[in-house]
Amino acid sequence: MTEVRLEELLAPGVVADDVPELAPLLKARPLLSAFSTLFHGSEAEVLMRLLVLREIGRETDSPRWGPEQLRQRFAFLDPVKLETVLRRLRGNGLLEIGDDSLYALSDLGRNAVAAIGMLVSFSTEDDLELGFLTAQLAGLQAVGSVTPEALGHLLGKLNDLAWHFEDAIASGSEFRIADARRRLSANTRWIERGTEVMAGLLADPEVPFDLARVAQRIGLAQSRLARVDAAFQRALNKIEAQRVTLGGSGISSSDVAGWLRRLDGPALAELATGALSMAPELTLLAGGHELLDRAELALSDEARRIEADTALPPAEDAPSNRAPEQEDLRLLQHFSQRLARLAEPGSTPAPLASLVAGSGFPAASYRLSLLALLADGGDEGGATPADGPIGEFMRLPLDVLFEAGTVKVGEDEIAAMSTGLVGAKGSLPAAEVVPILDATDSFSDPA
Template sequence: MTEARLDEILAPGVAPDEVPELAPLLQARPLLAAFSTLFHGSEAEVLMRLLVLREIGRETDAPRWGPDQLRQRFAFLDPVKLETVLRRLRGNGLLEIGDDNRYALSDLGRNAVAAIGMLLGFAAEDDLELGFLTTQLAGQTAMGNVTPESLGHLLGKLNDLAWHFEDAIASGSEFRISDARRRLSANTRWIEKGTEVLRQLLADPDVSFELARVAQRIGLAQSRLARVDAAFQRALNKIEAQRVTLGGSGISSSDVAGWLRRQDVRHLAGLAAGVLAPAPELTLLAGGHELLDRAELTLSDEARQIEADTALPPFEAAPRRAEPEPEDLRLLQHFSQRLARLAEPGHAPETLAALVSGGGFPAASYRLSLLALLADAGAEGESNAPADGPIGDFMRLPLDVHFDAATVAVGSDEIATMSAGLVGAHGSLPAPQAVPVLDATALPPDEA
């Protein structure tokens, strides 16, 4: 079987030099030829080449091998096959042979062995791609040769993980969600390592715009993955709420499903033998009540007419809403009239007890709160008073209200004591008595 040439693979009239995507691959032909040498042929041939190349590169103290040493080291291989492998590796630049007829890895061969060894080192990981890509990015960052392509590979892997996790949550399967959660936990350390690498990369003030743009997108993808664990927990909580326990056995539906998943297909087929019918039983499809409902619809003309009637119901007038009852402000208006007389010329101020009392404790408490409102309005001016209405008229009364810290005894009208104070026209109340400030130097020695 002849190998196809590159110009035969491309479309008619297209030259390899006209495809920009091929340029970096064509420049790396020696490296690609080395990997083609390793992975060309059957699986057994590939394993044999990798085995020989890795074992030759494993010897670090004496990296050069003589023919007898190779035959002794690979005594478990067929000598003819071993010679064929050595000739193929040497012919494609993966092995070198010196003047002393000793074999050693070439630079290209050592790079290939190192790359394959790194991949094999991550083979035991749940997600070897993320660990490999993060490690590769960390090395490139340390050497200062990070490329947008390497960042793009990491971004693609993170987005693929996010899609996988979201798909597991959308499935509603407890087992898929649990598997996805374990996968997230296995990749947490690589996500954290990637975050450290990105911080180091973005801390460089000379980083290019393209690298910074892809790095920021990677940061967003990592934040998206960090929030997935909470979504896993919410989904598992919903499944837990819907879990069914089989009687008093303590065995739940999840336990049964897990047990079934662990069984062999033949065992499951044996369990289903004699249990599943080739056709469903009619009693399982419809019971007596369902059959009666369908029979009534079929046999009754009235039921069929109701079923077929699609006319809209007659319209009805919307119910009228009763107007809200007006607020009862009669007590406020009456109290405003009483206070208005205090603003007349020549009228003396009155005490709070005389104005507030009357009608029991609720009415007196209401009047006292109105006087407190009037005192606040006098202190802040009339700008806060409503424009219209009884409340606005009350707050604009030309009165001063003064509350004392002392209390006076009333003893009537459900009031025992209340605050002392006066209410009068503007400027008619005496000025509050100032509290003298004593000088400590003026006191006798025993009082100082």
């Protein structure tokens, strides 16, 4: 098979030096040639080369191997095939042989083995890409050689995860959401480790602008992933509200769907035998009462006429013989009569507690508010109602004094109230204390 040259892959008139993206790859030709040596050929040949190279590099105390030691170590391999593998690895710079005829890994071979070993170790993870990229970035940060390209790989992986999780939520599938949530949980430690790496990178005041820009975008992507778990929970709660339980069996529609997903193709085909038809069969879903209602409408002329009649009913005059509602002022009138006795000549001022208490907290609160209104002298400007029970109350020749202290009552649903006096006009000093009435824990309507 003829080897294809790089010039043959480029567009006419374009040379490799005109493509800046090729420059780092051309510079790394020895490394790429080493990986080409490892991964060229069939899968069995690739596995054999990697096996030999990894086992030679695994020996740390005595990293040099003699030919006889290699044959004993790889006794499970065909000797001719083993010699072919050793010759290929040595010829492409992955192995080197010293003057003492002992084999050892070259620097290029050891780097290749280390990179492949890291990838193999992450292959057991649920999401090996994020773990590998984060570990690689942490190593680069430790030696101070972080590149925008390495940050870009991590950013691309985080955005890909976010897209995958959002797509699972948009699907509305309980199973896809559960799988995505497990994948997020498996990657949580790598997201947290990446956050630490980004924090350390941005804490450096000398970090280049291109690195800081990508690092900030990575931080935003990590924050976006941190909020996904709450979105998963909301989606699952919504699905839970729509879940249907099959009778009193305790089996839900999700249980049935999960059981069907575990069946293979032949089992599903057998289960569907006789249950599905090529053409849908129309089934009349109607009970006897529904059929009777429709039959009455179809057979009765009066029923059809009533349903077809859309005219408005005739107009009617609004009733005008109802008496207007009047406010119940009996409690005010009775209180006014009690207070009128205090305005008589020679009467003694009475304490607030004796006048306000009675018939429970609501009635006492009403009386106290009336006394506060009487103490203010009516509305602004001294105006009072001309007639009626309220006017009569406001014209009572009384003064109300509210003092700063309180007195305990302990009965009639009243715990304590302001101390004060009510007496004839001019017999009490003025005061500007706000009335207080404390209720006990229980309340009842006035009798």
